[in-house]
Amino acid sequence: MSILKLLNKKLDRVLFTTPSHNQKTSILPHLENFYGWDYSEIEGFDNLCDPTGPILMAQGRASDCYGAKNTFFLTQGATLGILAAMKSVIQEGDRVLVARNCHKSVYNGLVVTCARVDWLMPSCNEYFGIYGKIEPEDVENNLKLNQYRALIITSPTYEGVNSDIEAISKICKQYGVYLIVDESHGALYNFSDKLPKTAIEQGADFAINSLHKNAGALNQCALLHVSNDIREDFEWRQVQKAINLFNTSSPSYPLLATIEATINYLNSKRGKKCIEDLILNIENFKKELRKDGWEFFEEENSDPTKILIKRGDVSALELSQKLFDEYKIEDEMASEVSALYLCGVGTTRAKLNKLKNAIKKVKLTKQENPPKVSFQPFPFVKMLPFEAFYKDYCFVSKENSPLKISSQTIVPYPPGIGILYPGEVVQEWHLDYLGDDVGVIK
16 A cells, blocks of 8 residues: 555544644644644554554655655655765774765755865865766775775756766775765656656665755655665665654654655646656747846756856846846846756746746846856864864954864855855855854863
């Protein structure tokens, strides 16, 4: 039986169980159907912490769909998947190599695993003002120097940059290093030949998808995949143990049902056609705007569902602000150089046309010099994340903070990539991101 069928069964019983509303509520009447699925682990229902029934069967069908050894349903977002993947293979004192453009949840994983981290800088795309790929040769150069337990990277990035996971995976396997890929923004890849191959297809040991980012699911719906090609001595039950360590003991059945329904939809003819139509509509959108001089980030193996747009003679920040003020169109994020518009299931041709027409109409200030963005230099690490977590701290003025060890986490959001973490030295370039008082370690 599927989760959806289980929740749709009419229960012939009176519940005095949690949740307290017992499937009926007057607080939000328009969500009564949603509340009607909101059970706890009652008799005859499965348990996400140790699934043996419908949840286990649904996860099994998902693993078949994604070509994985195991797929785990997550109701606390990709963050839970990242923490669980890290905790399942990294022990205290293990050395790990982490791409600096990883999400802040990876830093949190470094704290809870008590890992020793070395940072790996991605390439930089100055033309669009974004971080680029993790280069395989950089990975190999690092693995030659130190014995690492795991490599953690993000692919695709927010902007749709995909690293060569296949090449990186081969290098990791050569050196006996686990490869964990935050593939949150690549949740559609499994369902169209016009999209890049998935990280699992390319040999990653773990991959994490956010179904809520562009696949149409509710917030917090995500998946953690374990590869069929993971080393033979790995005990997959460690993943379930790690998930249970961080997971709530009251997982949401409506979210579990949403995960199952989303996968069913994406893997159906209707869902795959939706993705094909989305890609075609975005191609037509770009074709029209190129006539007016707009450029789009497109490189080999990049994600065509991400619209990163720029024009060399205007500020993308001004574009962002005017589209919001005049047309109520909100982008995901923008810099002086480029603006990012995320698309996915639910992005219709009409919606894209509205954005296209607004961009054509908006009046922007011409600039003589092309705008630029600065990229952060390599971090100066004085204290490991788990060490800094427990240290006493005090506050100093911003002017007196350079060369002191930060106790603060500075993470512009979006995209959730840290520019300063506890244990790192405050540098002059950080000052633009700091408040008047800065937390530093005593």
